[in-house]
Amino acid sequence: MDFLEKIKSKLIELLDVFNPEVLFYYLAVAGGMLVIELLIVGWPKSSLRRIFSFNGSVKTDVAFFMLDVFNLYSLITVLLTFGAFHVLARVVYEMSHFDLIYTIPGLPLQFLVLFVVVDLKNYVSHWVFHRVDALWKLHEFHHSATEFCMLTRYRGHFLETAMKRVFDVIPFAIFGSIESYLAVTVLVEMHQLALHSAFTSNWGWIGRYVLVSPAAHRIHHSAASKHFDRNMGNTFIVWDRLFGTYHPPEHEVDLGVEENPYNKHGLLSDILSAYKRFFKALKASK
Ligand SMILES: [Zn+2]
């Protein structure tokens, strides 16, 4: 398939609103996790109760989830950026096909290397979106949730998602892909939902040294300045340990950002506000 053909097939995929596979994927994974959480924490603390109460920052989370369910999130992301970052990501991918994965012996090891490299890439891109002021203005939108309702996982600014695509292709541009890799995305998604849920467990030594626990991600979303830029790992907490950004979980944590400008004037206003704050910071940095 040549470059133009690939862009064409991507466009067809993007315009496929009401795609039953996408719809089923989101409803099954998030729905399943919502039920599991309900059974563990009970109705009063559950994300489902928060979703049905439809208050405060939860409204935005539900709206973003629905955009994903109906396959509209990606379409809006492309439209708002004129597809520039998608094309850039594709160019990076096409120009650097090193297929290093085939230098690694055996599928299990190939899988492990790719998974670890993808997670390191997630840590690095997350770090960049925290530490570059203009980019933080976009990522701040994810952090502006003042409570977790599991669907907070889907609250993310379109421009951030578009830019991150360029990061996302790097591991695959270097290593190439393996078919079985997709199988793990459901597990990663379930983990991400758990991180934005009513669970507050620190997962003991696993949460201290191996995986990001719900309690550790609460620190990441804390509104207290002593917690800023801590626990930026996606799946493994190991990166935070290695690069000195780990902060142990604490009991009571207020979620949100300093002087939270979000969740007051509606979704559209919040998205535009993040854009404005991004361009203002970009101008100031020159
Ligand atoms: Zn963050």
Ligand SMILES: [Zn+2]
């Ligand atoms: Zn988060």
